[in-house]
Amino acid sequence: MVDLVEFPLDPDAPLSSLVYAFGGAEAVAELKPGQVLSTATRDCFAGRVRTAADLPSQVCDLRYINPQTGPFHIAGAEPGDTLAVHFVSIEPSEPWGVSATFPFFGALTSSRDTATLQPPLDERVWVYDLDNQARLVHYQALDADLRLPLPMDPMHGTVGVAPAMGEVRNSLAPGAWGGNMDTPEMRAGATCYLGVNEPGALFSIGDGHARQGEGEACGVAVECSMNTVLVVDVIRGDYAPWPRLETNEYLITTGSTKPLEDAFRIALTEMVRWIESLLELTTMDAYQLVSQTALTPIANVCDTVYTVTCKVPKALLPQTSAYGGIHQALSSKAAAL
Amino acid sequence: MVDLVEFPLDPDAPLSSLVYAFGGAEAVAELKPGQVLSTATRDCFAGRVRTAADLPSQVCDLRYINPQTGPFHIAGAEPGDTLAVHFVSIEPSEPWGVSATFPFFGALTSSRDTATLQPPLDERVWVYDLDNQARLVHYQALDADLRLPLPMDPMHGTVGVAPAMGEVRNSLAPGAWGGNMDTPEMRAGATCYLGVNEPGALFSIGDGHARQGEGEACGVAVECSMNTVLVVDVIRGDYAPWPRLETNEYLITTGSTKPLEDAFRIALTEMVRWIESLLELTTMDAYQLVSQTALTPIANVCDTVYTVTCKVPKALLPQTSAYGGIHQALSSKAAAL
Amino acid sequence: MVDLVEFPLDPDAPLSSLVYAFGGAEAVAELKPGQVLSTATRDCFAGRVRTAADLPSQVCDLRYINPQTGPFHIAGAEPGDTLAVHFVSIEPSEPWGVSATFPFFGALTSSRDTATLQPPLDERVWVYDLDNQARLVHYQALDADLRLPLPMDPMHGTVGVAPAMGEVRNSLAPGAWGGNMDTPEMRAGATCYLGVNEPGALFSIGDGHARQGEGEACGVAVECSMNTVLVVDVIRGDYAPWPRLETNEYLITTGSTKPLEDAFRIALTEMVRWIESLLELTTMDAYQLVSQTALTPIANVCDTVYTVTCKVPKALLPQTSAYGGIHQALSSKAAAL
Amino acid sequence: MVDLVEFPLDPDAPLSSLVYAFGGAEAVAELKPGQVLSTATRDCFAGRVRTAADLPSQVCDLRYINPQTGPFHIAGAEPGDTLAVHFVSIEPSEPWGVSATFPFFGALTSSRDTATLQPPLDERVWVYDLDNQARLVHYQALDADLRLPLPMDPMHGTVGVAPAMGEVRNSLAPGAWGGNMDTPEMRAGATCYLGVNEPGALFSIGDGHARQGEGEACGVAVECSMNTVLVVDVIRGDYAPWPRLETNEYLITTGSTKPLEDAFRIALTEMVRWIESLLELTTMDAYQLVSQTALTPIANVCDTVYTVTCKVPKALLPQTSAYGGIHQALSSKAAAL
Secondary structure (H helix, E strand, O other): OOOOEOOOOOOOOOOOOOOOOOOOOOOOOOEOOOOOOEEEEEEOOOOOOOOOOOHHHOOOOOOOOOOEEEEEEEEOOOOOOEEEEEEEEEEEOOOEEEOOOOOOOOOOOOOOOOOOOOOOOOOOOOEEEOOOOOOOEEEEEEOOOOOOEEEEOOEEEEEEEEHHHHHHEOOOOOOOEOOOOOOOOOOOOEEEEEEOOOOOEEEHHHHHHEOOOOOOOOOOEEEEEEEEEEEEEEEOOOOOOOOEEEEHHHHHHHHEEOHHHHHHHHHHHHHHHHHHHHHHOOOHHHHHHHHHHHOOOOEEEEOOOOEEEEEEEEHHOOOHHHHHHHHHHHHHHHOOO | OOOOOOOOOOOOOOOOOOOOEEEEOOOOOOEOOOOOEEEEHHHHHOOOOOOOEEEEHHHHHHHOOOOEEEEEEEEOOOOOEEEEEEEEEEOOOOOOOEEEOOEEEEEOOOOOOOOOOOOOOOOEEEEEEEEEOOOOOEEEOOOOOOOEEOOOEEEEEEEOOHHHOEEEOOOEEOOOEEEEOOOOOOOOOOOOEEEOOOOOOEEEEEEEEOOOEEEOOOOOOOOOOEEEEEEEEOOOOOOOOOEEEOOOOOEEEEEEOOHHHHHHHHHHHHHHHHHHHHOOHHHHHHHHHHHHHOOOOEEEEOOEEEEEEEEEEHHHHHOOOHHHHHHHHHHHHHOOO | OOOEEEEEEOOOOOOOEEEEEEEEOOOOOEEEOEEEEEEOOOOOOOOOOOOOOHHHHHHOHHHOOOOOEEEEEEOOOOOOOEEEEEEEEEEEEOEEEEOOOEEEEOOOOOOOOOOOOOOOOOOOOOOOOEEEEOOOOEEOOOOOEEEEEEEEEEEEEEEEEHHHHEEEOOOEOOOOEEEEOOOOOOOOOOOEEEEEOOOOOOEEEEEEOOOOOOOOOOOOOOOOOOOEEEEEEEEEOOOOOEEEEEEEOOEEEEEEEOOOHHHHHHHHHHHHHHHHHHHHOOOOHHHHHHHHHOOOOOOOOOOEEEEEEEEEEEHHHOOOOHHHHHHHHHHHHHHHH | OOOOOOOEEOOOOOHHHHEEEEEOOOEEEEEEOOOOEEEEEEOOOOOOOOOOOHHHHHOOOHHHHHOOOEEEOOOOOOOOOOOEEEEEEEEEOOOOEEOOOOEOOOOOOOOOOOOOOOOOOOOEEEEEEEEEEOOEEEEEEOOOEEEEEEEEEEEEEEEOOOHHHHHHEEOEEEEOOEEOOOOOOOOOOEEEEEEOOOOOOOOOEEEOOOOOOOOOOOOOOOOOOOOEEEEEEEEOOOOOOEEEEEEOOOOEEEEEEOHHHHHHHHHHHHHHHHHHHHOOHHHHHHHHHHHHHHHOEEOOOOOOOEEEEEEHHHHHOOOOOOOHHHHHHHHHHHOOE
């Protein structure tokens, strides 16, 4: 018997009533550890960008970008704990998605921080047909007659909890609380671990991507609204300083800051500390093992700060159970739904 | 009939006679386009580090780190051309490899550039058993009773040509000339494209790794001597500003600089320009396509500057032939050996 | 006749009742444009560190670091305006100040973001005698018999308003809202311009330094409590995107982000835009003039992000009146007190 | 009696015969320690850019940018020593100088490393009248009727020796060997200390600036040819790992790398080590003293890597004699000329 909580979107909610930050908002609902949440998220433009003519800088109100579903209060989650969120399914809810360029946003343009005197790149919008059955998203060039099917790989760009120290951070920012990490690893089947900073954790999700390239170079993935099912649990008294993920294949750590080598340093030290603890190795032995086994895909180079992930294949390690085997337990629960 | 050039190592050559730089050295031999080179490389410590007691800072002369085999003068290669190097095979030539930490070297320590007042990490050496038959390298913890087999995945950390502007760059540095990029993509089956800066290109290789993690976090992979077979060819009048690679599965670009986000920017703009040219797309359409399809593993965060690679799966693109199909041609030649 | 508002510290206020952030707090008082505020600030350790034995990591609660005085609601200040704050006087209120090292904090150590596996530097505390009459602060070596008088140069490390987009940012962070910029230019006689994001601006100050070196390398200046007098005014409808300062000698812009070259880029583009507007020059002519006249001292390389200032001597420019001559007007008002 | 060596420019030397690198070139003359050298340098464009119509990308051959005068072989200078170069006078030799923007070069544009897809800024040339008598350089706006006299402050952007490890580095690059640091501190009256890597040091100078702003934002100062008089000396057995300077007022260290915070870290650790040694302090006491006394102007944010200087006022320190008082000795010799 599944303990399911349904939290559908209210299609009539005005944009000004939605949540665009981590921290600072009242919980919209309470979840108990072990409960399954079935919910939905708006796309990052809140549905305002639907055609090539809908230039984001014209149709969007910049205060209302990247709305989140939540925050959810997790019963019993206390500062110093870690929240475990297992994604059961993440499915596009409309047959279309969009990408775009936005003035002074993205990796291959000057930006607010990497300020130059050059004019912005052209602002353009690409509309993708999404085919959930065929698991494809269709790229269509704007200025040429080229159409390419790309594998659908749905994920959430934004997953997080209320930040530490009482901060309130806009949903465009990634950091130690999670937020806009934009890693394609945040797909169905993954368990995300987030250190709890406020009572109830105050967990939110948003920013669904039908797929994205690593680094999210132009700053905008194949953005779409999502139907998402997830299970939550709480790990008592063991605080994850930075978001971690676990899949059947990988242990994954993240670091989000600038410059990008510091994001790498965070993700790698996190992995060394995790391996050291799981395998009961000295720091130097763990450092060596991670150095020869890590995969280090970049997640984003476009948000307020940048994110690197470090992945170590579980198949290369002795059998271990991170956080008491919670990923396996939640995966089993998901399989039984 | 194969046009094979053998260039074996001279085991008696004094370390002071070897080449530790790109540029500034006389060619050791000439190769004609299409010729197959069978050669060998010393490990990065030139064989001085063989046991856990051989601390690199004690047994190595810092002037003689990372010796290269070469440079080879490629007949007819002129500035403005691009050299294509296809790796037919890269095989460890000894049943052992080593890794180590070195004071103030690596990603998870302060360093010469990221200077702090802290003392260095411990200097340690890990010896790996290499098993070419089983395709395994064996990690053995120093301070615990843990032994783990890891997949062998041989590659060259250092591949390059003489730099532009008459510069001579130490073999520890990566850059536009190639050099110490330390990307695991440089394995057998890959074709590496290098813009030619000096007549004859003056191509060298070294720094064999039986395997490495992405980012080469501790600064030292599973270092070993190699037997390597490769084929060279020359692409006339089309200069690759930064090293590129091609495999049967991927188009790959590289960028090497600091901070790491700039290395990302170089690799990604290179890929946008490549895709734009191959698919006859506008820059913005190519930017969009690369943004949704790129994989962006970090190669190194330990050398004098850092390297990012950008990989686009060829399966996602329309059929194209980069550089007139030279990768396919060289792969066929390799298959026929 | 001076319109003076006194807002003294409450010495009995518990630390948990103080404000440690920009944004998210209720105003403690209202000021009208043109009013003079006489107030005081606690040192960054809230008085907990007084002797060499008071190691900050032991005596401080990390939630209660860098308390701010404020926020003050400025009557009539609306989003899109700019707040002008002129510092009339900033005077140490006790005859002592302290500096310290703190584990993994400062420029010459690994840190939370520049994460390494090395142990922290020693945690030490230096107590300075402050002599307001002689305008000296006295350095005393801990491990040697060396005592050196250094010029007193009092300033506020932290000056800011509520951030944009509803964010709440800890008082250790600098950014577009001001905050912990740690520039020694924030001394008596300077006017600070801050773009208003929330009704009433919600202006706070704190983090008094009896002096600091540029860059604040060890992360902690000569920290002390302050008595401060300032005047506020509002510039309608002209939003400063990043904090600016004006003195009798200099126009000053700031940028706060990482990496440090981006902070430089922000400060310099801000100055180019300011000069372009003040002198009615084209962007390229302003870029040229700034390139040959700018002074670019680093403010901090220790906080959550780093700050660069760009200073152009007014003596090199034609006579201009930034923001309608508000600095001169406020300076005259200050002189008349 | 002065031991003077004259080394005038050969105005008829073809550009291809000049030296554009540190390392890799034969000495043009030998100097003995204590000898005075009277020489001259070409401007960075080798005289090709003289009017607003001389766009550098059109009139210059990129192989022949930033010619150096030298290298000079310093008798007796051996690896492990430090070369001291005291600048007696640096005087513009023509009544004009030029600045310019160059495509994808400078701090406020995307560049080769900070690669974006944006077009370059306009390429423009500004011609300055130089008045050695009045000590003024005259800025003239291109697009407006604004002319401003700015103080003449002549200096050399490029001063260096042959790099370590046998490298040859283009004269546009700064680094541990000196090179294109572009610090305005390199003016008459300063003594520059450079660690010797090759026998004879192989010292060169170039890139005269009639003045520059800190950071050299647009990438080009007020470039001019120079007549320069200097004295050299050798400090035996004490190797300066990064260039240092000394003036009557300041001890100065430099760091050149990217990101800019690493250049700061290098300069500051160098200063801590220098102060520690000069004042016989522990590292932590020196760290504290430097933290409260350092000035940290940025030198360049436009070259291949960026430079930060750290200056500590000698007036704040106990009387000390860096390098045995060599700066005072060379200053006295200069005064006697």
